[in-house]
Each structure stands twice: as structure tokens, then as C-alpha cells.
Amino acid sequence: MERRDTSFRVCVPLTKRVAIAVWKLATNADYRSIGHLFGVSKTTVCRCVQDFCDTAGQFLVAEQIKFPDQEKLQEMAAYFQNRWGLPQCVGAIDGSHIPILAPQDCHCDYFNRKGWHSIILKGIVDGRGLFWSVFTGMPGSLHDARVLRLSTFWELVNRGCLFPACTSNIGGVDAGFYILGDSAYPLQSWLMKPFLDTGRLTEGQQVYNRKISRARVVVENAFGRLKGRWRCLLKRNDSDVSLAKSMVLACRALHNLCETHGEEYNNGWSPTVEASDAAEPVVALGQGADEEGRDVREGLLQFLNA
Known part of the structure; x- marks a missing residue:
């Protein structure tokens, strides 16, 4: 520079x-x-x-946000289990819409369901709230599940290039590393989501949902601290889409830099949660769910209720 x-x-x-x-x-x-x-x-x-x-x-x-190796994954899994009692969990995924000025080309693609133009900011954090996978810049009209499927992370994990074949017996099921997502994501062997609350959940399923939701707070807090420090993610960004995307990535890296160096954070900076921040529409179990994912979730259900 x-x-x-x-x-x-x-x-x-x-x-x-x-x-x-x-x-x-x-x-x-x-x-x-x-x-x-x-x-x-x-x-x-x-x-x-x-x-x-x-x-x-x-x-x-590249220095602050990178895919963990096997040693780092095991360290992350141990932290999650010690703090929230979830074995083999290495992170949680979430996303947010970043307001932008309507681009001249394909502006309808960026018009989200909340009624304004945006790009989607998606990321995965570890148990300490540090981002280790990010993907951003997708048009705001896309659903969370679609954004995930278009990401490099989805490709790598499904090709077996990210999570090594390191399994543990959980509730009678051999399970590898996995991340936590909300109901907007498809159930996979490496992505656990809550049971859909139809009003007829068993007591065990309710316990499972509570523990999953409690652990997922780490990613919600991470996004809150990210936006609290870097207010350009809260207000409409009047730059072109390419620069807006670069600004988002820079803020992600600066977030990790601040967190790892113990930079003071004032809780008064945290943005208030508004109705517009509601979750994406639920993805039904049959939409993109795989059989192995069902087995792993059932094993985790048995483990958490043991």
C-alpha cells in the first residue's frame, strides 16, 4: 500500500x-x-x-482464515465437547445479508426476501468464535441452502478433501467431524440441524434441539461482534459489488485478528436483532438430507439423552 x-x-x-x-x-x-x-x-x-x-x-x-488440518480439527472438537458436550463438532455455520446499492446489472437477483438489495455473507466459526471458512458475494435472493451448495466448502467436504476419516462412536453410530446449522440447511453426515418442531417432538428430541441451539450461539455471537466492530456491514454499502465483497472479507480477517489478540470489545457496540434478521425458510428433512446424516443425528440424539 x-x-x-x-x-x-x-x-x-x-x-x-x-x-x-x-x-x-x-x-x-x-x-x-x-x-x-x-x-x-x-x-x-x-x-x-x-x-x-x-x-x-x-x-x-489467507493468514487469518484457513481450513484446519487434522490436528486443529481434533483440538476444535475437544473444545466443543468440553464446553457444550457435543462430540466431534468442529464449528457452526450461519449467514447474514449485507445491504448494498442496487447494481445496474441483474439487480433483481440481489433483491432479497426482506425487501432490499444485498449480498450474502456466510461463514463457519470454531468454538471460540473465529472464522475458519468464509464465502460471500452471492446475490441476496438466494436461499441459505443454495449458497452453501455453491460454496467451495460444500465441494471440498463432499469430495472428502476437508474432513479426514476420523470417526468416533456416538450413540452406536460411527460419526466423523461435523458442523452445526439451523433449519435452513440440509441434513448431512457432516452438518447437524435441529428436528423440525411440529408440536409433536419427543422429550429426547427437545433436549437435542436445546443443546444444539445453545451451542450454535457461538456463531450468532461471532456475527454480532463482527458487525459491532465493523459497522460497514450494518449500513448500506454504496460501493460496487466487487469492492463490497472485498470489504466484507477484510472485515472477517480483521475480526479474527482482533479476537486472537484479545482486543477489547464493548458490548454496547453489538447491533440489536431486528425482525428482518429472521431465519431463512426451513428446509424439509427430505430436501437434500442424506441417509447417513439421519443416522448420525439419531446417534447424537441417543448420546445427548444418555
Whole structure:
């Protein structure tokens, strides 16, 4: 990001360029206001944000957000079991809509069910609330389950390239590593979801749902802290879609950086949950569920009620 002085002008120092970009991500103030604050032009602010997000995408994202190896997966599973009593669980998945300015091309694709234009921010966190898989930029009209199926994560895990063949006997069923999702996702051997509450759940199924929901709070809290620190994810982003996506990825990496270094977080920053943040429509059990996923869930049900 560093620039050199020329015969015509003195460049903006590197630390100031970084500060301008971070200020934009943290406040989502308009370029003109940030320019007045830092004593630079609106164009300079825009270039600083673009350069910072591009650089973060090349270096910081790869450093802070990466698929865990087998040793790391076992460590993550042990943490989940010690804290929430869920064996073999290595994370939880969730998503959110990031408001954007309606793009000129295919703007209808970005019009979500909540009545505004957005891109979808999807991620998986470990038990400490750190993102280890992210995918973002999909049009807001897509359902959560569809976004998951279009992700690199879905491809890798179904090809057996992500979760190693490390199984444990859970309730009489051999189960590998898995993540937790809400009712919007399809049941898989590597993705556990709650039982659909039809008013006729057994006591054991209710216990299972409560424990799954309690553990999934970790991803909801992670998204709350992510948006609390980086307010550009809360308000409408008037940048083009490609820059908005870069800003989202940079914020994800900065979230992990802050969390791992123990950066202080003020709970007053957390956004309030509004009705517009309601979950996606439920995916019925038969839609995308596999037989092995049913077996693993039944085994986990027996384990949690033992």
C-alpha cells in the first residue's frame, strides 16, 4: 500500500492510508466526511479503501482464515465437547445479508426476501468464535441452502478433501467431524440441524434441539461482534459489488485478528436483532438430507439423552 513521493506531490503516509481504510470499515462514514477528517480528497479515501481491501485479500485473509488440518480439527472438537458436550463438532455455520446499492446489472437477483438489495455473507466459526471458512458475494435472493451448495466448502467436504476419516462412536453410530446449522440447511453426515418442531417432538428430541441451539450461539455471537466492530456491514454499502465483497472479507480477517489478540470489545457496540434478521425458510428433512446424516443425528440424539 505504500506510495512514493513524486515531483508533483507528497504521498499520503502508509500509516495514514491504513487509518483511513480502517476508519471507513469501522464507521461506514461517507468518503467526503472521512476526507475532511483526515485532510485528504474523497478520491484518495476511495483509493485507500480499495488498496487496503485488496492487500488484505491477498495476505491477511489467507493468514487469518484457513481450513484446519487434522490436528486443529481434533483440538476444535475437544473444545466443543468440553464446553457444550457435543462430540466431534468442529464449528457452526450461519449467514447474514449485507445491504448494498442496487447494481445496474441483474439487480433483481440481489433483491432479497426482506425487501432490499444485498449480498450474502456466510461463514463457519470454531468454538471460540473465529472464522475458519468464509464465502460471500452471492446475490441476496438466494436461499441459505443454495449458497452453501455453491460454496467451495460444500465441494471440498463432499469430495472428502476437508474432513479426514476420523470417526468416533456416538450413540452406536460411527460419526466423523461435523458442523452445526439451523433449519435452513440440509441434513448431512457432516452438518447437524435441529428436528423440525411440529408440536409433536419427543422429550429426547427437545433436549437435542436445546443443546444444539445453545451451542450454535457461538456463531450468532461471532456475527454480532463482527458487525459491532465493523459497522460497514450494518449500513448500506454504496460501493460496487466487487469492492463490497472485498470489504466484507477484510472485515472477517480483521475480526479474527482482533479476537486472537484479545482486543477489547464493548458490548454496547453489538447491533440489536431486528425482525428482518429472521431465519431463512426451513428446509424439509427430505430436501437434500442424506441417509447417513439421519443416522448420525439419531446417534447424537441417543448420546445427548444418555
